[in-house]
Amino acid sequence: AQKITQTQPGMFVQEKEAVTLDCTYDTSDQSYGLFWYKQPSSGEMIFLIYQGSYDEQNATEGRYSLNFQKARKSANLVISASQLGDSAMYFCAMRRNSGNTPLVFGKGTRLSVIA
Amino acid sequence: DTEVTQTPKHLVMGMTNKKSLKCEQHMGHRAMYWYKQKAKKPPELMFVYSYEKLSINESVPSRFSPECPNSSLLNLHLHALQPEDSALYLCASSQDQGGYNSPLHFGNGTRLTVT
Numbered sequence: 001a002q003k004i005t006q007t008q009p010g011m012f013v014q015e016k017e018a019v020t021l022d023c024t025y026d027t028s029d030q031s032y033g034l035f036w037y038k039q040p041s042s043g044e045m046i047f048l049i050y051q052g053s054y055d056e057q058n059a060t061e062g063r064y065s066l067n068f069q070k071a072r073k074s075a076n077l078v079i080s081a082s083q084l085g086d087s088a089m090y091f092c093a094m095r096r097n098s099g100n101t102p103l104v105f106g107k108g109t110r111l112s113v114i115a
Numbered sequence: 116d117t118e119v120t121q122t123p124k125h126l127v128m129g130m131t132n133k134k135s136l137k138c139e140q141h142m143g144h145r146a147m148y149w150y151k152q153k154a155k156k157p158p159e160l161m162f163v164y165s166y167e168k169l170s171i172n173e174s175v176p177s178r179f180s181p182e183c184p185n186s187s188l189l190n191l192h193l194h195a196l197q198p199e200d201s202a203l204y205l206c207a208s209s210q211d212q213g214g215y216n217s218p219l220h221f222g223n224g225t226r227l228t229v230t
Contacts, residue, residue: 031215032215033215033216033217033218035218035219037221042223043203043205043223043224043226044221044222044223044224045158045205045207045221045224046221047218047219047220047221050216050218052215052216053215091157091158095214095215095216095217096215097213097214097215102148102160102163102171103160103207103219105157105158106157107156107157108157
């Protein structure tokens with residue numbers, strides 16, 4: 001079975017500072033994908049960034065980067081230069097590469113950016 | 116703007132009503148999903164359609180009835196719901212069902228209230 005753990009229910013960060021949101025995962029598969037989603041209070045689930053299990057380089061998308069440490073089974077999201085609009089719930093999620101593979105979510109981290 | 120469109124945005128219905136949620140995507144994706152999300156919880160998978168055929172039903176009560184008329188459309192028919200079914204219902208699509216590197220793209224969701 002696959003499992004995603006996000007240990008930080010809530011985080012605060014000062015505007016323009018960087019913040020790291022933690023995510024650890026558990027799977028016995030060799031091939032899998034890790035995803036981060038942002039969910040503002042409006043409800044939409046916004047895809048941010050993807051890291052494949054075979055990717056040697058950490059994924060980056062604008063101000064988002066993924067700190068992937070395969071041996072430790074961690075996939076932390078780093079947001080640089082935080083903005084007030086970054087305040088939202090952030091979910092880490094994983095997909096396996098076999099058969100019917102729904103996206104499995106962690107419990108989420110609520111990020112609040114302070115001016 | 117999201118590429119997955121859900122209507123309506125909000126829905127209030129009584130326990131004896133019949134209503135439908137609609138979802139549309141024009142990204143050429145072949146897998147479509149319904150998720151249910153309660154407040155402060157991660158989304159929970161309800162149904163998966165792959166190539167217009169139902170491939171996963173996560174033991175959802177029969178008062179929820181999914182339908183995939185074509186590769187771009189996904190409906191969720193609601194009948195005789197209970198107040199505990201009040202939630203945010205998210206539709207998503209992905210290139211295919213099995214690829215671990217294929218992110219799900221979500222719509223804005225429908226906030227359903229059952230009175």
